[in-house]
Amino acid sequence: MLPYNISGHRTFLLLIALFFSALVLPATSDELQVLLKLKSNLENSNSHVFSTWSSENSPCNFTGIVCDTNQMVREINLPLQNLVGTVPFDAICSLESLEKVSLGNNSLVGDISDHLRNCTNLKYLDLGWNFFSGGVPDLSSLTKLEFLSLNLSGVSGSFPWKSLENLTSLSFLSLGDNLFEKNLFPLEILKLEKLYWLYLTNSSIEGQIPEDIGRLTLLEHLELSANFLFGKIPVGITKLTKLSDLFLYDNNLSGKFPVGFGNLSNLEALDASNNSLEGDISELKSLTNLGILQLFENQLSGEVPVEFGDFKFLREISLYSNRFTGSLPQKIGSWTDFQSIDVAENFFTGPIPPDMCKEGKMVDILLLQNNFTGEIPETYANCLTLDRFRVSNNSLSGPVPPAIWGLPNLSILDLAFNQFEGPVTRDIGQAKYLSRLFLAHNQFSGELPGTISDASSLETIVLSSNNFSGEIPSTVGELVRLSSFYLDGNNFSGAIPHSLGSCGSLNVLNLAKNSLYGEIPASLGYLQTLNSLNLSDNKLSGKIPESLSSSRLSLLDLSNNQLSGRIPDSISVNVFSESFVGNPGLCSDSGIRNLRPCASSSGNKMSIQSKVIVSCSVAGVFVLVLLLVALILASPRKNSENCPMQRRDSWDLKQYHILSFGEEEVVKALKQENVIGKGGCGSVYKVTLSCGKQLAVKHIWKQDSSGENKFGTTSPMLEKGKTRTPEYDAEVATLSSIRHVNVVKLYCSITSEDSHLLVYEFMPNGSLWDQLHTRQQIRMDWSVRYEIALGAARGLEYLHHGCDRPVIHRDVKSSNILLDENMKPRIADFGLAKVVQPNGLRGTTHLIAGTYGYIAPEYAYAYKVDEKSDVYSFGVVLMELVTGRRPTEPDFGDKDLVQWVCDTVMRSEEKAINLVDSTISDRLKEDAAKVLTIAIRCTIKIPTLRPSMKMVVHMLEDVAPCLPDEATVKSDGQNSRQ
Incomplete structure (x- = not known):
């Protein structure tokens, strides 16, 4: 009987297993379908995470994915996976055992639906750091929630603060950096x-x-910055003794630090900058664990403890x-990696203080605009x-310690407006x-x-109003990045170096009030970027x-020198009339004030011999001209009238x-009336x-093959032996291989000894700027503007x-x-474009590339160039499309369009819809x-x-806008032209 009993027992267990598998398998199958739906919604993602997600595999x-x-x-853990697409909240919330959803730091879009x-x-x-849109649904049913992050998720509108009352298990709450509607400090949070x-x-x-902020005694990290908070820092905050980080910057807080603030003995980072705080900071003297202290732009006073x-x-x-007044503590920075x-x-x-770099980690010493005295401590050498x-x-x-001049990582050395003495050393x-x-x-x-000249990164040199002497070293011409050079108010002597004409980035040159002699180098006139030249006195x-x-x-100032002769016509204009005073030998044919004419009616009569010589010369020239005309007429080339270009056999055409x-048909059409x-x-x-x-043809002049112009000097924009301009190289290199419906088509390039021609498709509706801000020949309702935005983005x-290899435009x-006959956009003008190198490095530039109003702010402090700089500029274009406003306008004050929009939307009661162009x-x-x-x-x-x-x-x-029905389209279309 034993075998029978064992067999029966096994049968019984098998039946139980089958019973439970019948319960589990359908659920597993349903969950598989849910996850596959999630995968299909994110199928465009550039991520390998889904390689294991198949119907032949267990979820x-x-x-x-983590299961119980x-x-x-139980868990969906997909942060930082480059996910793109929408989240099917209706599906994933059907997973009955789901306890964790981590989708932060991706590129998810769409709404966070009510199914949540x-x-x-x-x-x-965690849905933070994404690009969702719309509002946040009611969260009151998520009573088990312990961790909630919607930071920088893209949501907007009115946040359901009331629903937080039910989430009493929350230990982590991050809702910042979203465009919520204004709301008083949510008291519901004080219950968490x-x-x-x-x-x-x-x-x-x-x-x-609120004073009751002190109820949140477990807080370690509190950030309330960049809001509209005012009044004093409440005494209740001093009860948060576990705080390690407190950030209150960019508000309008006032008053003193409350008594008892020193109780926050665990505080490691305190930032209350850009407020209206006042009084001294004696309450902070017991915060011995502080690592970061930011209190700038307030009204604080007294001494630093x-x-x-x-x-x-x-x-x-x-x-x-x-x-602040008094001395800085002399031991500050001597105990740590300051x-x-x-x-x-x-x-x-x-x-x-002498020891702030004692540990060798110091990066920034910014002490400007105070009343510090004494010498620079030798320790900083x-x-x-x-x-x-x-x-x-x-x-x-006192003198500057010599080694400071040559510090290997120094980018800014600012010693101006002091009483320093001694030389700039070879270091x-x-x-x-x-x-x-x-x-x-x-x-x-x-x-x-x-x-x-070995300090090859130099862009700005300002040595004004000192006692420097001797000649200006000719080696300064090797500073190819130099844009501003001020030596005025010194004792420099000798000639102006011709080599300055090789400083191809030079924008301002001021050598006034020295003892320079000799002629003005002709090379200065070939500096393409030179905007201000002062050689006076x-x-x-x-x-x-x-x-x-x-x-x-x-700006031009050549006054108070010993110059003589005729002033060139293009600068002999009244706007520069004061630029030549104090040079009795100068004259002008333009009749500008303060200058004598170059020729008078009573003087310099020709002798008979001179007249004969001149007459013979004229006759000879006339004969030569007749011979040249005869040769031209005998030439087989036809229809070359009014064409400023060279012979056909001098042109080289490359087609793309x-x-x-x-090329002949293109070249002969390059007449003034076609500009x-x-x-x-x-x-x-x-x-x-x-x-x-x-067609649209861009004509770019260039230098001769030696890199020299007709005056025999090398242009700073070209290297010896190179005949192309940087703009031409950039444009051809970029466009010749690009094939995209939203990038302007470059048909071919045509080159000669002194010119480049770039031949493009012609855009009959001009540029988006023209249509928005000048001619406005075509009515652009939002449906048209949206298509332009989307096409340009593509x-x-x-x-x-x-x-x-990625192409960074740099001048979006x-x-x-440009806009074609159907108002479809094309990205154009790649003269500043950069192609990212194969190693993927984005690098930096020491020249500001782009146009004011569109330039990304990182150019100002880092000169960094990457794709995100183009994104910023495109964001400005989007603002133009929506608002109809220019990037800079007088009523913005000292702001630009970006600041105006952001301040209006995020710093006032006004909603984004109120900024939309009234013609939409x-x-x-x-x-x-x-x-x-x-x-x-x-932006x-x-x-x-x-x-x-x-x-x-x-x-x-x-x-995408909801398009009107066909009848409405036809009706609108009849009135589309103004």
């Missing part, structure tokens, strides 16, 4: 007494911080723009990590990263060392070089598309071919993500977005306002927070 084996003991899906309320078992929800992390920065919260010198963890301190101090614009006195050393506008004196040649040197208004003396002689006629000067025309635009490099012509096809997306603006029909204004929120995302100051162009395209596709 519990999917990458990023019953093989039910069905995820009732959720304990962890388990919170250790609260992030509400940039959440449109206004009013006062001497105890700060004993803070062993202090790394950064920033107190600029306050009213990195940065900025106490500019105060009333500090006494010596510079060994501070090899130092990047910025700025002590201008103080009362410092400066070792400062390979030095870009800005400010020494004005001191007592420096001696010669400028020739080794200054010297001993210069000879003629003014004709080459200055080709420069683009807005199949052509139906030759439709002018730029910095040449003219643009409209060419109509015999077949009726229209063109930039292709440049950034679709080419073999509405005037570089009311039924489409809400759609336009959605694009304005995308524009705001594109975030921090580049890494901006979306990629791929993401911008997805976001724009997600807010």
